[in-house]
Amino acid sequence: MLNDIFIMYRNGEVIPFIILAIVSVGYIIIFEKFILLQFVYRINFEKFNSTIKKMLAANDMERARNFTKATSRTSVPMLTLKAIDAYENDPMRVRSVVSEESLRFFPRVRRRINQLPNLAAACVLLGAIATVQGIWRSFRMVEGLELGIKSFAFTTGLSHALLPLAIALVAAVLLMLPFGILDAIAWRLEAEMEHSLCVILNILSPEMQPMFTGGSGGSSQSDSADGHSGGGGGGSGLDDDGMDRVESKGRRNDVSDTGGLQEVPDEEEII
Template identity: 85%
Template sequence: MLNDIFLMFRNGEIIPFVILAFVSVGYIIIFEKFILLQFVYRINFEKFNSTIKKMLAANDMERARSFTKATSKTAVPMLTLKAIDAYENDPMRVRSTVSEESLRFFPRIRRRINQLPNLAAACVLLGAIAAVQGIWTSFRMVEGLELGVKSFAFSTGLSHALLPLAISLVSAVLLMLPFGILDAIAWRLESEMEHSLCVVLNILSPEMQPMFTGGASSSSNQEESSDNYSGGNAANENIDRAESKGRKDDSSDPGLQEVPDEEEII
């Protein structure tokens, strides 16, 4: 099989060279992103978090700035430096500044990694096209031949036609395996960076718990209104009781006489 593959490249067929070009581009992306993710963006996050937390808690901004610059000029140290500058200028702008810079930086982590599945799919499709073309050529080549010669020629042409498909499948495997590794590295790096930014923001710009005074005042007003309402009801009850008592006293007083009606007078 390897001899046949070498013969295809020696004969100058186009599809194998295109597949090889796609694989070469893919591995350039793989090596670039592996170096960036492992040696440029990655730092000792545990040490960085503990050190920067102590410096920011002590309000030692100069040492914190020097420490971030000495650690790295990109990734989390760069975002931390932006947060320190925003804190010294306007503490209310720390979270907005970090959000803007994070949205600008985080897409760089996965940039060009998602092109690897596209290159693998393109390799498979090109191999399938070359295989279909080779099979079609084999059918046309055996027309008019005797049965024994036809079977031999068709089997030879079919094996030659399936070689580009085999090359494309191997190329797709060689591209997809590093893609899975790089995707896992990028996901873990993003999680560690988000944790570090959370540590910095919790010190420089802690979230303030809202004081809902409106609810307390409304409840107190409701209590006052209920007290007033109950007091008013009590006063009304006392007045009603006094009136009823006065009516009873008037009716029981013997000195008072009833006024006769007009018919009784006549």
């Protein structure tokens, strides 16, 4: 089959050359994204996180800025530098600045990777078109021939017509395997970058908790004040029975308070 494929390219057929061009474009994308993901965007995230965390916790912004510039000019160090600049200008804008820069940078990680399945599908479709055209040419070629010659010519033409489809399937495999690898690398890189940004934001811009200073106490005091005022206002509207109950309650309290004291007997009672 390889000899037939070389003969097809030697004859200068169009569709196999188009498939070869598509595969070449796909592998340019593959090599470019592999270099970016593995050698440009990727850093030692564990070391970077521990070092930048110590510097930011110590509020040593100048050393942190120099460390990010020395580490990389893109990826997480670039976003960290933006966060430090925002923190020195306005600490309340750190999260908004990091969010804007992240939304601008993160699409670069997967840029052009998702074109590889489209290129593989285009190869398969072009191979199918070439196969259909070759089968149709085989039917046209065997018209008017004898039965023995017709079967030989048809099988020869059919085997030749299936070659573009075989080339297309091989090209699709060669494109989809690196696509799966690059997609896994990009997913892991995005997860590590998100973790690093979370570490930085937790130091530079921790979430503000709502502070209620005396809110509930003031309301309870006002409620108690309203209760006392309401009680005083309600006391003015008591009838005679209510006043008698209040006086009797007061007398009972007085009796209970003096109940524990023993009366001293007079001298006549002693005699």
